[in-house]
Amino acid sequence: MPGKSFVQYSPDSPFPIENCPYGVFSTADKGPRPGVAIGDKILDLDALSRTQHWAKAPVPAEVVQKGTLDALAARDPEEWVKFRSFVQETLGPNSPIAGDASLLVNQKDATMHMPITIGDYTDFYASYEHAFNCGVLFRDPKNAIQPNWKHLPVGYHGRASSVVISGTPFHRPVGQILDKPGDKQPIFSPCRKLDYELEMGVIYGGKETKLGERLSPAECRRRTFGLVILNDWSARDIQAWEYVPLGPFLSKNFCTSISPWVVNPAALEPFKTKQYEHEFELLPYLQDKDGFNYDIPLKVEIKPEGEEAFEQVSLSNTQHLYYTFAQMWAHHSCTGCRLRPSDMLGSGTISAPRRDGLGSLLEKSNGGKDPYTLGKRNDMTFLRDGDVVRMSAVAQGDGYCIGFGAVEGQVLPPYEQ
Amino acid sequence: MPGKSFVQYSPDSPFPIENCPYGVFSTADKGPRPGVAIGDKILDLDALSRTQHWAKAPVPAEVVQKGTLDALAARDPEEWVKFRSFVQETLGPNSPIAGDASLLVNQKDATMHMPITIGDYTDFYASYEHAFNCGVLFRDPKNAIQPNWKHLPVGYHGRASSVVISGTPFHRPVGQILDKPGDKQPIFSPCRKLDYELEMGVIYGGKETKLGERLSPAECRRRTFGLVILNDWSARDIQAWEYVPLGPFLSKNFCTSISPWVVNPAALEPFKTKQYEHEFELLPYLQDKDGFNYDIPLKVEIKPEGEEAFEQVSLSNTQHLYYTFAQMWAHHSCTGCRLRPSDMLGSGTISAPRRDGLGSLLEKSNGGKDPYTLGKRNDMTFLRDGDVVRMSAVAQGDGYCIGFGAVEGQVLPPYEQ
The missing domain is CATH 3.90.850.10 (Fumarylacetoacetase-like, C-terminal domain)
Structure with missing residues (x-):
C-alpha cells in the first residue's frame, strides 16, 4: 500500500513519500542548500529550518543550513532515523506546512549540486x-x-x-x-x-x-x-x-x-x-x-x-x-x-x-x-x-x-x- | 655566507634564516596556528598578523589566522615569493619586531599539528x-x-x-x-x-x-x-x-x-x-x-x-x-x-x-x-x-x-x- 503525501505525484514517480532522498539544490534566487525530493518537487530543508515547524525536528537547524549534506551525514545514525520520520511526517497528508508554498521548489527550476564533500x-x-x-x-x-x-x-x-x-x-x-x-x-x-x-x-x-x-x-x-x-x-x-x-x-x-x-x-x-x-x-x-x-x-x-x-x-x-x-x-x-x-x-x-x-x-x-x-x-x-x-x-x-x-x-x- | 637573523642559533641549526619553513603549532595557552621555524624558536604568524608590522605583508592577515596553512598554499605562487621575503626581513638582524618576545615561541613548548588539510x-x-x-x-x-x-x-x-x-x-x-x-x-x-x-x-x-x-x-x-x-x-x-x-x-x-x-x-x-x-x-x-x-x-x-x-x-x-x-x-x-x-x-x-x-x-x-x-x-x-x-x-x-x-x-x- 503506497503512503500518502500532501504533495501530489503519480504512482510511477521515482520520489514518493516512501523514498525521501536528500540532495543539494540551488535556485535562481538562492544558493545551494539541502532538500528532499518529493514527486516533482523539492522540500527546501533550509527554508523549513527557519520556520516554527522545526521545533519538532530531531537535529539542530544548522545541520541543514549549509551548502552540503556533510553535517547531516556526520550525525548519529539514530538521528537519521528520527530525522527521516520527521521529514515523512512533514510531507504527510495532514502536515501543518501543506499550505506553505514557499517551502516547495519545482525540481525543474532547481540546479543540483554535489551532495557531500567527499573526503576519500x-x-x-x-x-x-x-x-x-x-x-x-x-x-x-x-x-x-x-x-x-x-x-x-x-x-x-x-x-x-x-x-x-x-x-x-x-x-x-x-x-x-x-x-x-x-x-x-x-x-x-x-x-x-x-x-x-x-x-x-x-x-x-x-x-x-x-x-x-x-x-x-x-x-x-x-x-x-x-x-x-x-x-x-x-x-x-x-x-x-x-x-x-x-x-x-x-x-x-x-x-x-x-x-x-x-x-x-x-x-x-x-x-x-x-x-x-x-x-x-x-x-x-x-x-x-x-x-x-x-x-x-x-x-x-x-x-x-x-x-x-x-x-x-x-x-x-x-x-x-x-x-x-x-x-x-x-x-x-x-x-x-x-x-x-x-x-x-x-x-x-x-x-x-x-x-x-x-x-x-x-x-x-x-x-x-x-x-x-x-x-x-x-x-x-x-x-x-x-x-x-x-x-x-x-x-x-x-x-x-x-x-x-x-x-x-x-x-x-x-x-x- | 650564512644570512643573519636577530634570533640566535648555531651554524648547525636546521632552521636558519635561509630555511624559514612553515608549520602549524599550538601552545598550552593557544590553539593551532601557522608559524615559521627559526633556530629553536617559532615565529608566530598569527600573532604577527595582529601587529602594525603586518601592514608590509603581501597577503591578508586572515591567511595566517587559521589552524592550517591551507589558505597560504592556495595563494598565488608569486605571493609565496613575496611572503617569504617579508618573513625573512621580519626575522632579519634589523627587524622592528626584534624586541617583541610575544611573537616568538620556543619549539620545545610547542606541539606541532598537520600543516595542511590534504584533499587527495x-x-x-x-x-x-x-x-x-x-x-x-x-x-x-x-x-x-x-x-x-x-x-x-x-x-x-x-x-x-x-x-x-x-x-x-x-x-x-x-x-x-x-x-x-x-x-x-x-x-x-x-x-x-x-x-x-x-x-x-x-x-x-x-x-x-x-x-x-x-x-x-x-x-x-x-x-x-x-x-x-x-x-x-x-x-x-x-x-x-x-x-x-x-x-x-x-x-x-x-x-x-x-x-x-x-x-x-x-x-x-x-x-x-x-x-x-x-x-x-x-x-x-x-x-x-x-x-x-x-x-x-x-x-x-x-x-x-x-x-x-x-x-x-x-x-x-x-x-x-x-x-x-x-x-x-x-x-x-x-x-x-x-x-x-x-x-x-x-x-x-x-x-x-x-x-x-x-x-x-x-x-x-x-x-x-x-x-x-x-x-x-x-x-x-x-x-x-x-x-x-x-x-x-x-x-x-x-x-x-x-x-x-x-x-x-x-x-x-x-x-x-
Missing part, C-alpha cells in the same frame, strides 16, 4: 561477472580471477577531487597508450577506448573511526548514510598500459559522476534480496550473516552524438555483487584505516551474467573487437565525442517505486590546452 | 633502485621493472584520512595474509612484515586546475608549495596478498606520517643537482629540460623497543629519483585529473644504489630472509611493537644547513577492538 573515495571490484570478464580481456581466462578475489573485496583508492555531479560534461582524457598491441614505445594520445562503469556509490556517515579501529559489517550497515548511482568513467587503453603493478591511476581519475539524490537505506528495505553465494567461507571479520543485496534494476542508455534519443545498452541489477556494501566497508576498516563521514565507496562495475546486462563497453564490445549497433551506428565500440551516457535505477515496490534519478554525463573533445 | 594524497614509485628491488622480491629479476616504468612515473592513489603528523603512534595493522607461501586460504592476523618507506612528500598549491587541464612540469614546479619527509608505513604481507590486480590498498592506508615543517623550494635552490639519466627519451609532456633533483641526504633510524638509543639503518638521498617531482605532478595532471591546493604526493621509497642506503626494511632484510643486527637484536627483519622509526633530512650549505626536522612514529600493538 574508494573503488571496489565486487561483481564477479565484471571481474571475470575484465580478467579475460586484460589477462586470460585462466588468470581472470586472482586467488585473493573470492576471499576479500578487492578495492583501491580513487580520486576524490574528480568526483562530479550528474550533468557535468568532461573532456576525453589524453594520456600514454600503446598505438598497437606489443609496441614497446608508448604514444601520447587522446584515449581511444573511453568507457563508462555502472556502479553504486555508498556514503559513510556517523562517527569518524579512530586509527586502528575495525568495524563489523553490521556496524558499517548502521553507518551507511545513503546510496547514489555512480559512473566511474574509464580510459581502457591508458589503464592497460599503466596499471601494472600498482593499479589503475590516470585511467580512472579524470572524472567520476554521481547521481544527485542520496537514497536512504531505510527506503530500500523492501528490496532486500539474498547475498551472492560464496564459493569459500569468508574469514570471520567479513562474515555478514544478516547481510543482503538489493534488487535494484540498473539501466544504462547512450544518446549518440548527433542523435535525439537515448538507447538502452544495458540492464543490470545491484544484486549481482559478490560482496555486500557492508562487507566492503568492513574490509576497508580492517587494517585500521580511518573512515570519515562523507567518505564514499564505489561498488565496482555491476555486470549481470547476461550479454545484455554488462556494466561497461569494454565487456559489451569484447575489448573493442565486437562492434554492435547503436542508433545510426553499426560499428559502435567505445564512446565518441558528444555521446551522452545516462544511468538510472528504479526499484519497483507495491504500488510505488523508489528511484535514484539518473547520473548523466557528456563526453567533450580533449581539453584545449 | 597520491603515492608514486619513482626510485629505480626501490622499484627494482621490490620487483625482484614480489616477482622476479626478469619482471622486476615493468615495461611502462621507464616511460612514466608509476603512481597510485593513497588515503588522505590516514596521513598523520610526526609523533602520532599507530597500531600494528591486522588483515588478510598467507600463513605460509603457497597457501590458498588466507588467515586474519596481525601484520608480520611491518615496514616503513622513506619518501619525500610534495605539496601542491596555487590554483585548482580545471577538469581536463594539463600542467607542464615547469608550471608544476612553480606551484610547488613545499616539501616534507614522508613515511609511508607498509604491511608487506598484506600487500603481497591483496595487491593483484588493482594495487596496494589496506597494506598502505593504515598510517602515513609526515614531518611538521614544510620546506619551501626556494630554500632548496642551492641543493639542486642533475636529473637521473633516462634510458628512453620521455614523451614531450613529461620532458623537463630545466628539471633537477635535489641533493638532500635522508637518514632513517630505529629505536628498538626497550632500548634508549636510535641506531641508523639507512642513509639515502633525494637525488636517487628517476623522475623529478615536477614530472610526477605533470603526469598526474595529464589526463585532466583536478589538482587542488593542499594535495600531496609521495615520491615513493627512495633507495640509494647501496646496501646501506635502502629505503625500506623489505629491501634491507631481503624480504625478511636476511636478518641484520640492530641494537641488542641480531635477528632483526621487520618492525616490532614498541619500535620507533625516525627519518630526518639535512642539506649542508655554505656555513649553514637546511633541515626538515624529523618524522617519527611508534608502532603500537594491534588496536584492542
Whole structure:
C-alpha cells in the first residue's frame, strides 16, 4: 500500500513519500542548500529550518543550513532515523506546512549540486561477472580471477577531487597508450577506448573511526548514510598500459559522476534480496550473516552524438555483487584505516551474467573487437565525442517505486590546452 | 655566507634564516596556528598578523589566522615569493619586531599539528633502485621493472584520512595474509612484515586546475608549495596478498606520517643537482629540460623497543629519483585529473644504489630472509611493537644547513577492538 503525501505525484514517480532522498539544490534566487525530493518537487530543508515547524525536528537547524549534506551525514545514525520520520511526517497528508508554498521548489527550476564533500573515495571490484570478464580481456581466462578475489573485496583508492555531479560534461582524457598491441614505445594520445562503469556509490556517515579501529559489517550497515548511482568513467587503453603493478591511476581519475539524490537505506528495505553465494567461507571479520543485496534494476542508455534519443545498452541489477556494501566497508576498516563521514565507496562495475546486462563497453564490445549497433551506428565500440551516457535505477515496490534519478554525463573533445 | 637573523642559533641549526619553513603549532595557552621555524624558536604568524608590522605583508592577515596553512598554499605562487621575503626581513638582524618576545615561541613548548588539510594524497614509485628491488622480491629479476616504468612515473592513489603528523603512534595493522607461501586460504592476523618507506612528500598549491587541464612540469614546479619527509608505513604481507590486480590498498592506508615543517623550494635552490639519466627519451609532456633533483641526504633510524638509543639503518638521498617531482605532478595532471591546493604526493621509497642506503626494511632484510643486527637484536627483519622509526633530512650549505626536522612514529600493538 503506497503512503500518502500532501504533495501530489503519480504512482510511477521515482520520489514518493516512501523514498525521501536528500540532495543539494540551488535556485535562481538562492544558493545551494539541502532538500528532499518529493514527486516533482523539492522540500527546501533550509527554508523549513527557519520556520516554527522545526521545533519538532530531531537535529539542530544548522545541520541543514549549509551548502552540503556533510553535517547531516556526520550525525548519529539514530538521528537519521528520527530525522527521516520527521521529514515523512512533514510531507504527510495532514502536515501543518501543506499550505506553505514557499517551502516547495519545482525540481525543474532547481540546479543540483554535489551532495557531500567527499573526503576519500574508494573503488571496489565486487561483481564477479565484471571481474571475470575484465580478467579475460586484460589477462586470460585462466588468470581472470586472482586467488585473493573470492576471499576479500578487492578495492583501491580513487580520486576524490574528480568526483562530479550528474550533468557535468568532461573532456576525453589524453594520456600514454600503446598505438598497437606489443609496441614497446608508448604514444601520447587522446584515449581511444573511453568507457563508462555502472556502479553504486555508498556514503559513510556517523562517527569518524579512530586509527586502528575495525568495524563489523553490521556496524558499517548502521553507518551507511545513503546510496547514489555512480559512473566511474574509464580510459581502457591508458589503464592497460599503466596499471601494472600498482593499479589503475590516470585511467580512472579524470572524472567520476554521481547521481544527485542520496537514497536512504531505510527506503530500500523492501528490496532486500539474498547475498551472492560464496564459493569459500569468508574469514570471520567479513562474515555478514544478516547481510543482503538489493534488487535494484540498473539501466544504462547512450544518446549518440548527433542523435535525439537515448538507447538502452544495458540492464543490470545491484544484486549481482559478490560482496555486500557492508562487507566492503568492513574490509576497508580492517587494517585500521580511518573512515570519515562523507567518505564514499564505489561498488565496482555491476555486470549481470547476461550479454545484455554488462556494466561497461569494454565487456559489451569484447575489448573493442565486437562492434554492435547503436542508433545510426553499426560499428559502435567505445564512446565518441558528444555521446551522452545516462544511468538510472528504479526499484519497483507495491504500488510505488523508489528511484535514484539518473547520473548523466557528456563526453567533450580533449581539453584545449 | 650564512644570512643573519636577530634570533640566535648555531651554524648547525636546521632552521636558519635561509630555511624559514612553515608549520602549524599550538601552545598550552593557544590553539593551532601557522608559524615559521627559526633556530629553536617559532615565529608566530598569527600573532604577527595582529601587529602594525603586518601592514608590509603581501597577503591578508586572515591567511595566517587559521589552524592550517591551507589558505597560504592556495595563494598565488608569486605571493609565496613575496611572503617569504617579508618573513625573512621580519626575522632579519634589523627587524622592528626584534624586541617583541610575544611573537616568538620556543619549539620545545610547542606541539606541532598537520600543516595542511590534504584533499587527495597520491603515492608514486619513482626510485629505480626501490622499484627494482621490490620487483625482484614480489616477482622476479626478469619482471622486476615493468615495461611502462621507464616511460612514466608509476603512481597510485593513497588515503588522505590516514596521513598523520610526526609523533602520532599507530597500531600494528591486522588483515588478510598467507600463513605460509603457497597457501590458498588466507588467515586474519596481525601484520608480520611491518615496514616503513622513506619518501619525500610534495605539496601542491596555487590554483585548482580545471577538469581536463594539463600542467607542464615547469608550471608544476612553480606551484610547488613545499616539501616534507614522508613515511609511508607498509604491511608487506598484506600487500603481497591483496595487491593483484588493482594495487596496494589496506597494506598502505593504515598510517602515513609526515614531518611538521614544510620546506619551501626556494630554500632548496642551492641543493639542486642533475636529473637521473633516462634510458628512453620521455614523451614531450613529461620532458623537463630545466628539471633537477635535489641533493638532500635522508637518514632513517630505529629505536628498538626497550632500548634508549636510535641506531641508523639507512642513509639515502633525494637525488636517487628517476623522475623529478615536477614530472610526477605533470603526469598526474595529464589526463585532466583536478589538482587542488593542499594535495600531496609521495615520491615513493627512495633507495640509494647501496646496501646501506635502502629505503625500506623489505629491501634491507631481503624480504625478511636476511636478518641484520640492530641494537641488542641480531635477528632483526621487520618492525616490532614498541619500535620507533625516525627519518630526518639535512642539506649542508655554505656555513649553514637546511633541515626538515624529523618524522617519527611508534608502532603500537594491534588496536584492542
